[in-house]
Amino acid sequence: MTAPLDVLAIMAHPDDVELTCGGTLLASAALGRRTGICDLTAGETGTRGTVAIRAAEAQQAAQLLGVSVRENLHLPDAHLVNTPEARAVVIRAIRRHRPTIVITHARQGRHPDHIASAQLVRDACFLAGLKNLVTDIPPFRPRKVIHAMSFREDPIAPSFVVDISGMFEQKLAAIACYTSQFDGLTQAGEVYPNGEPLPDIIRHQAAHYGALIRARYGEPFYTTETLRVSDIASLDVSTF
Numbered sequence: 001m002t003a004p005l006d007v008l009a010i011m012a013h014p015d016d017v018e019l020t021c022g023g024t025l026l027a028s029a030a031l032g033r034r035t036g037i038c039d040l041t042a043g044e045t046g047t048r049g050t051v052a053i054r055a056a057e058a059q060q061a062a063q064l065l066g067v068s069v070r071e072n073l074h075l076p077d078a079h080l081v082n083t084p085e086a087r088a089v090v091i092r093a094i095r096r097h098r099p100t101i102v103i104t105h106a107r108q109g110r111h112p113d114h115i116a117s118a119q120l121v122r123d124a125c126f127l128a129g130l131k132n133l134v135t136d137i138p139p140f141r142p143r144k145v146i147h148a149m150s151f152r153e154d155p156i157a158p159s160f161v162v163d164i165s166g167m168f169e170q171k172l173a174a175i176a177c178y179t180s181q182f183d184g185l186t187q188a189g190e191v192y193p194n195g196e197p198l199p200d201i202i203r204h205q206a207a208h209y210g211a212l213i214r215a216r217y218g219e220p221f222y223t224t225e226t227l228r229v230s231d232i233a234s235l236d237v238s239t240f
Helices: 015-032 051-065 084-097 113-125 165-176 198-212
Strands: 007-011 035-039 069-072 102-103 144-148 160-163 218-222
Touching: 007 015, 007 084, 007 113, 015 035, 015 102, 015 144, 015 160, 015 165, 015 218, 035 051, 035 084, 051 069, 051 165, 084 113, 084 144, 102 113, 113 144, 160 198, 165 198, 198 218
Parallel strands: 007 035, 007 102, 035 069, 102 144
Antiparallel strands: 144 218, 160 218
16 A cells, blocks of 8 residues: 555546646645546547557656656546446545545546546545445545546636646646647647647646636636635735
């Protein structure tokens, strides 16, 4: 059993984490937090690259993100379904790493794997706390599940935005590790094309989220529970 993680990102494909919350993992690591990534699939049905190439790119990106661990759970790409069998795989990963915070996909999206992953991970986080389920490894339940909203334009306001201004260029460097996936492309995952190179779209989107908190670059997140404030005089982000 490894040391517990503070933050664990669990997403469908290698490169999903880098696109949606790579800056947040960098910011967390800079604060001394132990961070990690679980890719649910190897992206084996993807049009570009191979499983071996994508695995190598993922490990290179993981080094740039400063994560303590990155593993692939080898669920079926393009066939992710929230089944008891899939939940058991994710439950074991959660119990191995014992994260305080789990980041996963937004609950809406155009890729079926992303939508399935959001509920699969939420369910697995809850079920991981049941001692009589998947009994070969001790139970553990994360404290909070948050959903990355980068590149989403759903009618839901982010619950909060993480300032990644000091980490944005490193986030781009991690994304650039995926040459098999992104070289020459103008879209990726939930990133819709507008005619610009992909890095420029990512930069503009991050600048938009950053503007919401009066920062240069940001990454937005949604949580189903209301966030608590103990001291309203400490509230950040000026109204005017």
